[in-house]
Amino acid sequence: MLTLMDLDAAVTSARASFVAAHPEAATWSDRARRVQPGGNTRSVLHVDPFPIRVDRAEGKHLWDLDGHRYVDLLGNYTAGLLGHSPEPVLAAARAALESGWSLGAVHENEVRLAELIVERFPSLDQVRFTNSGTEANMMALAVATHHTGRRKVVVFRNGYHGGVLTFGAEPSPVTVPHDWVLCDFNDLDSVSAAFAEHGVEIAAVLVEPMQGSGGCIPGTPAFLAGLRSLCDDHGALLVFDEVMTSRFSTGGAQQLLGVQPDMTTLGKYLAGGLTFGAFGGRADVMANFDPAAGGTLAHAGTFNNNVASMAAGVAALTEVLSPELLDEVHARGERLRVRLNEAFAAAGLPMCATGVGSLMNVHGTAGPVGTAADLADQDDRLRELFYFHCLANGYYIARRGLIALSIEITDDDIDQFLDVVGSFGTDD
Template identity: 50%
Template sequence: RETEERYIAANPLSRARQDAAARSMPGGNTRSVLYYSPFPVAIAQAQAQTLIDIDGHRYVDFLGEYTAGLYGHSHPVIMEAIAQAAKGGIVFGGPNRDEVELARLMCERFPSLDLVRFTNSGTESNLMALVTARAHTGRSHIMVMEGAYHGGVLTYFYGADFPINAPFPVVMAKINDVEGTRALIGDNADKLAAILIEPMIGSGGGIAATRDYLAMLREAATRHGIVLIFDEVMTSRMSSGGLQKKLGITPDMTTFGKYLGGGMTFGAFGGKHALMRRYDPAQPDAWPHAGTFNNNVLTMAAGVAGLSKVFTPEAADRLYDDGERLRARLNETGRKHGVPLQATGVGSIVVVHWQSTPVAQPHDTQKTPVEARALFHLNMLQRGYYIARRGFMALSLALTQSDHDGLVAAVDDYCGAYRSVL
């Protein structure tokens, strides 16, 4: 309560903005994930790894726009690419040059991509991949993991008694339950069009699929003619070719979003030639896939600049290692203080939970009390570190060693101050 009162007093302009916003947006919000109680700070400006809110506080940005902010804010190479592209006009109603290059770069990097198509979001990409799998197989159902998030209309959280955001009939599996899932696939093989999985569940708590589990899915999908789809919207950052390349398991299709558009609105789906060829409009049996902004000029230019000039394979490996080190340091800090801090995730996605029981399934994260999440989150904001209420962090290339050291010191200080209540 005291922390919350201090927060309210320190953020009068954000509070007023929230009140004004609530008059024309439900709860003052247009992105559910950006709300937290008592109200979120509103951001006025961002540069590299720094965010400044409308009350003038500065934060080191460890949220990294839920992975879309991989390049840091306003990276000069990307800003230049956008500025140059904008000079030539932003909507043509025709094909452009940069889409060719972005498609080429992605097909070169991601092992599962023979062919790729662009969309405007990760949500749309998953919808398109699922539609493709259903049309290709003539089957109706999709298998998803309990607690998975694949987009605004593809949300498989617990406790949703009426799935307004689950448009296809689903069979729910438990991530890393090799035998149980194998049996479920066998029992439902004749109706399963696709298996959709994030190789590391991001929003659901930073839970990595084991290599054995993914290998079982690969084998079962092939055996039963089911399309295996990896949602790499978040995990495509884990190497130059995503987690699929790092783990050496190639799905039939992959979906993308977030940083690959250089920070602009982005999505893509792609995969094997046999699945994607039907989107060739010259084919007599072509499937349609329109979308006014699919090849939008600014995204294509920003994406090309980012992949070709900034996020090199070496940069990808470095960022992965930075995340591994940070997670280890945070866990060590918790151990040192004897508090139930648990940092999960893979590579540059780090999720902090306040519980000593394992986080093996997304619903396990509910064992962290909401008050514990709120206390940590508000304290980190007050110490100048911007993370998500749920403890989610995604590193950007703009963060420095001293930013990492500062975050660890802030967590250390927090653990020391609140040890008795954690």
């Protein structure tokens, strides 16, 4: 049985076992470090001593170069909601590529996809496409500051809105230099104080309905509704970053919450797993991009309407992601999170899982977790051991504890994974 006194030795042993089982990954990681700083080009994939190196993927499975097969419970950090290579999406992307893939022109599928997305999200009168959620959030803030004529943007500690929009206690060194006002997530008083001090200068509040990268910490309904009221009272725009949370229902987290933002940013799975981002909102705000309406803003991007992503998005939304299917995977995730917490409690482990629906994060603390401050004293060794335990038993999750279910995951997969969870600490 694992005890807290044994954690350092257990981590050392788990790393050694991982290295011994992954010689090909070690070789490729050595090669990668010679030509890529950190051995990768996406920092979240960094893992000590090195990550697994995937050879191929199909359905719900990944195979690595060392011959191990994993049930993929990470779903490319939420982008892989549809699993690997869903046939309707693959067929649509192939057909689009066969007709030419670097057109430098507008085409039909971008209109079809825009119509589908506007139909799904009532807060969107109009939408524009980008290559990522990062770009979507940057463009949303650009139009928000332009539309309001203000410069300050309220964001939240522990928030993540893309590679150059990252916040801990302070903005990351790579974060773009907006005039940020940092507040505490799920603390409406801190936002009220910010508006009391800066109200006439605040252009927008940018918020995740659930802080995703920050540990799957849901915003409370009262907090998010309170942000809506504060923005209304002070003439600021409320921007929901639903790059992750739009999977919670056909109309995203905002539909479940009954809170309608002025702008919404999207990304990840909505193009079936291909490169994608989008931002949109009220017609009067989006008119800033419309020359016929007097708009003066430009929005560039060579691949914003790339044929593969547009075709894949149309297929995903018309042939795969029905409301019933989204409800099913959401409910499956709710059941898993409850059972994970029951398993940790039954084993006497100071661990918990937070999240909503098919997105959740395992933490090295018994909780409760309502803000980033509640994670300050968690034992990260427990998360590392849990990660290696899952890998050794054929389940792929994020090193930080993130789990993002795809539609390929079944109740049987969940039951078998919970058996693996139940053995954590008994054989590590």
